[in-house]
Amino acid sequence: MNVLIVDDDRFVVKLLKEKVDWGNLGIEHVYTAHNIRQAKNVFIKQSIHLLISDIEMPYGSGLELLAWARQEGYTIQTIFLTNFADFHYAQKAIELQSFEYYLKPIEIDKLEFSILKAIKKVKITQQSEKAIQVGQYWQQNKQKLVDHFWSSYIRNQEWLKAELEEQLLKNHLNYSIDDSFLPILLNIFPYNISFKENSPAILEIDEKLVSKLIAHLNSTFKDTTFTLESVVGLDINKEKYVLLLRNNGVHLEYPPLVPLCENLIQTLKHDLLIDTQFSIGYSTTLVKIHTAVKQLQQKSEDTIDFRNTVHYFLSYEKKTYKYGEPNLAILEKYLQNGNKQSFLNKCRQYLVQLKEKNNLNLSVLCNFRLDITQLLFTYLKKKEVLAHKLFDGNTNNLLQTQSLRSIDDMMIYITYLIDVSLHYLDFIYSQKSVVNTICDYIDEHYQENITRDSIAKIVYLSPDYIARIFKKEKGLSLVNYIIKKRVDIAKDLLIQTTLPVHIISDKVGYGNYSYFTKLFKKETNYTPYEYRRKEKASTL
Template identity: 35%
Template sequence: MFSVLIVDDEQIAVESIQFGLNWSEFGISSVHTAYSVRQAKQIFENHQIDILLCDIEMPQASGLDLLAWVRERFPKTETIFLTSHADFSYAKQAIQLGSLDYMLKPILFEELGVVIGKATEKISKESELNEYSQYGKYWFQHQPLLIERFWLDIINQTIPSNPEAVRKAAEERNIPYADEMSFYPVLIRVQRWHKSVSLRDKKILEYALKNSAEELIIKEQQNGMLIAMGADTLLAILTVEAGTQEDLKQACQNYIASCHQYFFCDLSCYMGDEVVGHEMTTMVFKLMELDKDNVAYDNRVFLSNEAQIAEGSGKLPDMSLWAVLLKEGATEKVLAEAAHFFEQFNVKERLNAQLLHQFYQNFQQMLHYLLQTKGIQAHQLLSEHETMELSANATRSVTDLLQWIRHVVGKAMNYMAVVEQSQSVVGKVIAYIKQHISEELSRDDIAGYVYLNPDYLARIFKKETGLIISDYLIQERVKIAQELLTNTDMPVAAIASRIGYSNFSYFSRVFKKVTDLNPAEYRLKYHTGQNVSKSRLSENEKS
């Protein structure tokens, strides 16, 4: 007989599930309930729990926090998540690939019964497995966190890569180990996500990816384990008893196809040769190099002994011709040429990360030169967040590079068209000056706003207005000061500060140079209200 624990911070939700099913039909003899992660942990400590039904979003600690705790201490417990988060409707299907499942609230009891049935069937099947490899049971079911730390220390070379050091480290950590034990490493690398998700949602999707890999690649707990190797990267370590390399390759292909369909991502798997413990570091590094050089293929399985990744040779295109095309406005022609280059390139024999990076550098140099000829400052035009993010990923693959090219070419050509209409640029500058008239403004600040070289901006500004930028700025500030002196009783010092002059004496000199009167004299002469007597003028105004 089995036992179930229902965890939800809403009492109504717990009672609905508790009394909504005939649990005995599924061989379940006891149903426990908890309204917080803390209560759930207490029940786990005092009772054997076979199935955990848990809400994801709860105060103080989440369902994911509870599951991490359960996996460490009670790895045989099957878990089903409950959530009202509508964005996870796609995850509901995807997670069915693994031992975990998502169910959207409100729960349909017919569907819940099907999921409970699957869970009890899986528990029964695993309990019937009596034959394990000599060490597999201990390696992957006994103290999983300790084993994971052991492998990470081997891969990171905290434990030296020699048989004696590995054997000694295993003995010190009380881990059963023998030199003849052999394993298959598989590096799983997410290449890109096709769906925009928040950081929190991404963590849940990554957890679902890991769970699906456990179900489709590792299949049984005694066959191996998964280790997180950083962002978007997992390492599966499987015992040789788990199956042949061909079996493993097919499992990886099934996993890739399912993740691409349900998790909206591209990923590839890199399968290593059979190795013993002290050889793991070298093989994992080899798989990482395969991933680094895989710039041409998505959703593929690679074998470490297959020459599928390029050595990197070939002639790059003459991008000076592309610069001419862009000057003539032939944007689509350049984009087509870039795509055609990679389509026709013999990627299987030549293309690798180094060559892709060279292409990226040449294209970036060509584009920056083109912007320079138009007086546009590339580092400002191309420094916003989206462009920087695409640039950071551009050399990861051909797909990412072409996406970056489309983005930066479109952005550059659009702004070049604006610059060609110099009146539009000058209009932007004038509007910017008016908006920031009370601030300290330099020519470089203003030029940076329109992404132009300061000298180039000065030329087109004077051509359109007949004034240099600094004279125009003074003219506009004095106009505002005249209005305030004529129509208000604001102190002259306050007026000076209002239009961007922190130094009162300097403001008075600039004002007199333009109007032939100092601010106090101007107010006395033109004030529209009651005449201001000379006796009321402050000492500052007289100066």
């Protein structure tokens, strides 16, 4: 805390600065000035809390200095010193909210008592200002504080009653632990899916989209009998949220919430191009809401349905479902005939029937996916296709992860599997296309260590199958084709360059110079040196 002493009498200034026990009073810095101009400069440069000033001074009075300080917005306590017991001065000092009107001569002990009272008032004022600032900050950042509270409460471990009350006080939240809240889960689904490996496979859910989503939610619940307190994200992919509704003393009924969410689904689909799914929980007290949300999440994840649907759960009960596999023989027959649409229709029909009989949950859907993928992988293996390589990519990984979220997403994944499988089978049925792909690969990578296994990874076929169709198409084995390709390139380098033979050996993929020489002679009846001399002699 700082004090400014202003008096044109230098003796008075020195007396006050040296005789008053400022340190004991809690004053850190004592500044001085001998006229209004100097005093104003001190105000501008330093933080002043207490002003002790003479009233009558040349070039302006202490009353004028205080009036200026009030006009500039400085919050200070003031003690006036004067030689005149003039009521006009006293009246003016009161109007300017000065703390004391003190008549000279100065008695230090009495002045110190006045200063101590002024300091106490400064502290009270500071506390009031701080409280106002805190209140203003809370009002400006109220939603952030509310969101932070709910995010911490829902996403972390459940707080005990005492911890919860402590957090409410800490965040200045007007909640009671017995207040009633209702959670609604919101799932966002990728709307546009591309099967191309190098293109975005999912509509990007960025902060801009999330902001628009929350704006729509706030607008929807604005005119209802309850308050949307917060929207809490539940995963890093920004696909799952929980909406916390406060009942405001009115019992939350489920029927009105269902059409509200149904209308919201259509709005979000139209305005934001996203599919959604809502799961309405049950109303419970604040102290129990953490458990209610966790149970709602479990129930929602275990309830498989189509996108753009609304569910409501009055309670959570774990149910065991018995899995009965689909007719795999018919599905395999559709595969053999290349009948994609019948395959997909049969899968969809199976899932819809399970849903209608209330026999579809996450575990059943997992088993179904496993059966379908095994059916496809087994069928492709019979065709000598390396299915685990064919479906090794970002698109497959993404769609496989999403497939357990809804019937729609499972059908998207199965459609992807069938499309890729049938397309690739068409490709390998044209053996010339496969062989041409292998030849193109050899032309580009002849200098590398090429094996049947490395080629198999390129065309997703078994090494034995590749060897058979290659020899059938080209009339020579794959190994011999690679040797011939390398020797032909070595011939050109021997004739057209002056590179040493061991360098040429490296360039065509043979690190072992002796082995290269042996293969070269077997193909041409000449060593590399002999071939170079012969070809150069023939050009003379």
